[in-house]
Amino acid sequence: GAVVSQHPSRVICKSGTSVKIECRSLDFQATTMFWYRQFPKQSLMLMATSNEGSKATYEQGVEKDKFLINHASLTLSTLTVTSAHPEDSSFYICSAREPRGTSTDTQYFGPGTRLTVL
Amino acid sequence: GENVEQHPSTLSVQEGDSAVIKCTYSDSASNYFPWYKQELGKRPQLIIDIRSNVGEKKDQRIAVTLNKTAKHFSLHITETQPEDSAVYFCAASYTGNQFYFGTGTSLTVIP
Numbered sequence A: 001g002a003v004v005s006q007h008p009s010r011v012i013c014k015s016g017t018s019v020k021i022e023c024r025s026l027d028f029q030a031t032t033m034f035w036y037r038q039f040p041k042q043s044l045m046l047m048a049t050s051n052e053g054s055k056a057t058y059e060q061g062v063e064k065d066k067f068l069i070n071h072a073s074l075t076l077s078t079l080t081v082t083s084a085h086p087e088d089s090s091f092y093i094c095s096a097r098e099p100r101g102t103s104t105d106t107q108y109f110g111p112g113t114r115l116t117v118l
Numbered sequence B: 001g002e003n004v005e006q007h008p009s010t011l012s013v014q015e016g017d018s019a020v021i022k023c024t025y026s027d028s029a030s031n032y033f034p035w036y037k038q039e040l041g042k043r044p045q046l047i048i049d050i051r052s053n054v055g056e057k058k059d060q061r062i063a064v065t066l067n068k069t070a071k072h073f074s075l076h077i078t079e080t081q082p083e084d085s086a087v088y089f090c091a092a093s094y095t096g097n098q099f100y101f102g103t104g105t106s107l108t109v110i111p
Helices: none
Strands: A004-007 A010-013 A019-025 A032-038 A044-051 A067-073 A076-081 A090-097 A107-109 A113-117 B004-007 B010-014 B019-025 B032-038 B045-051 B056-059 B062-067 B072-077 B086-092 B105-110
Touching: A004 A090, A010 A019, A019 A032, A019 A090, A019 A113, A032 A067, A032 A076, A044 A067, A076 A090, B004 B086, B010 B019, B019 B086, B019 B105, B032 B062, B045 B056, B045 B062, B072 B086
Parallel strands: A010 A113, B010 B105
Antiparallel strands: A004 A019, A019 A076, A032 A044, A032 A090, A067 A076, A090 A107, A090 A113, B004 B019, B019 B072, B032 B045, B032 B086, B056 B062, B062 B072, B086 B105
């Protein structure tokens, strides 16, 4: 299957700082990427849909000014957590979907980024 | 929007027994239903999926059934093995759009 990478895998930062997480599709072009947040022992909560070359679509309750998403190319989407606070500590996972016209609607997930805000 | 419910939240079975996890969805427009397995601290891995034009799909020890009328779908794992222990998530989506995940089922296979 397709491979999605995420960087960094772990990050610890001080409260008030910003953190950027990268999501890359390694062997396919992804016009659409998704960002999820997962708390311990809980499900994946969709935060936003990232479309190459256009603004991201945020789910209800997700602050777009706090979670900045940029999908500048067909293989890279970034999530920036601005002015991070301890309550932003979580496991952030991205996924990528192959372009329409391919054989699947499947999303391929990155390995996740563990963010800890002190 | 779509709402996906998943049961049970935890499931323990003896090795060799079968495990069944059930999900319901609310949006009749949803037409793609994947199942993911997630081990602790790792990424979700697709294990099987089904589209709305199919009622059942099998892949070795894993099968998924879909009842469009009742808006529910189930994952069946036969001859369970300890390495099947993980958290399983169902999801529903409409033609490549965003996934809405169920709440997850923590499966423990007891040797």
